[in-house]
Amino acid sequence: MPKHSDGSGGGLDGVFHALSDPTRRQVVERLAQGPATTSDLARPFDMALPSFAQHLHVLERAGLVTSEKTGRVRTYRLVPQPLDHLDTWLAAQRTRWTRRLDQLDALLYDLKEQQQ
Amino acid sequence: MPKHSDGSGGGLDGVFHALSDPTRRQVVERLAQGPATTSDLARPFDMALPSFAQHLHVLERAGLVTSEKTGRVRTYRLVPQPLDHLDTWLAAQRTRWTRRLDQLDALLYDLKEQQQ
Numbered sequence: 001m002p003k004h005s006d007g008s009g010g011g012l013d014g015v016f017h018a019l020s021d022p023t024r025r026q027v028v029e030r031l032a033q034g035p036a037t038t039s040d041l042a043r044p045f046d047m048a049l050p051s052f053a054q055h056l057h058v059l060e061r062a063g064l065v066t067s068e069k070t071g072r073v074r075t076y077r078l079v080p081q082p083l084d085h086l087d088t089w090l091a092a093q094r095t096r097w098t099r100r101l102d103q104l105d106a107l108l109y110d111l112k113e114q115q116q
Numbered sequence: 117m118p119k120h121s122d123g124s125g126g127g128l129d130g131v132f133h134a135l136s137d138p139t140r141r142q143v144v145e146r147l148a149q150g151p152a153t154t155s156d157l158a159r160p161f162d163m164a165l166p167s168f169a170q171h172l173h174v175l176e177r178a179g180l181v182t183s184e185k186t187g188r189v190r191t192y193r194l195v196p197q198p199l200d201h202l203d204t205w206l207a208a209q210r211t212r213w214t215r216r217l218d219q220l221d222a223l224l225y226d227l228k229e230q231q232q
Contacts (some may be wrong), residue, residue: 016136020129025205032212080213087206089141090199096148097196 011063012089015082018062023047024055031065031078038074127179128205131198134178139163140171147181147194154190 018024027041042052056076059065064083067076134140143157158168172192175181180199183192 012141013136013138016132020132020136022129025128028209029212032209032216034216078213080210083206083209086202090203090206093144093148093199094196094203096145097194100148100150
């Protein structure tokens with residue numbers, strides 16, 4: 001069982017954690033354009049391969065990417081569902097926030113009416 | 117300068133990191149409904165106050181909340197802009213991903229045409 005997927009956040013802990021690093025976000029950005037091999041993914045980064053592999057491992061553990069090995073070449077693909085979960089969470093906060101602003105608007109309107 | 121706001125991700129590192137914890141996400145969910153004091157925020161959690169204060173500190177450093185002290189009471193408010201930044205990043209990935217699916221669709225269509 002993935003370390004961050006403890007059920008309390010439906011895996012959100014691991015997804016947010018995975019995306020808190022600029023290298024890992026860049027990998028997600030690259031994979032959103034299509035599958036890529038480990039060496040394709042590593043090329044833009046000035047980083048030792050074991051460190052880079054660790055980043056890929058964090059992304060895979062969070063469920064954001066999946067990989068398949070053919071011969072000696074491992075190819076990574078984006079799994080978009082965890083990004084949808086983030087989106088759902090963000091949308092819920094926006095709904096709460098907007099509702100609050102609407103309530104404040106109504107309150108200000110009532111205060112103004114009372115003063116007239 | 118906040119530790120995670122190094123310019124490389126426009127503060128996204130710190131925002132993603134702050135939201136990778138279920139307690140901190142719950143605080144954001146609560147504050148999306150309106151301001152709250154430290155003790156209001158701490159109430160639902162079975163946690164020592166210093167640990168809870170540490171969570172609030174992480175949220176404040178990431179720019180997700182702001183606080184103000186009146187007498188002995190500190191009140192927290194949500195700052196929605198960092199959530200907008202996350203949203204922008206997610207939307208960009210969705211655009212990339214959708215464009216890729218469109219290209220695959222077009223490719224499959226062409227292959228089918230060639231076979232006829």
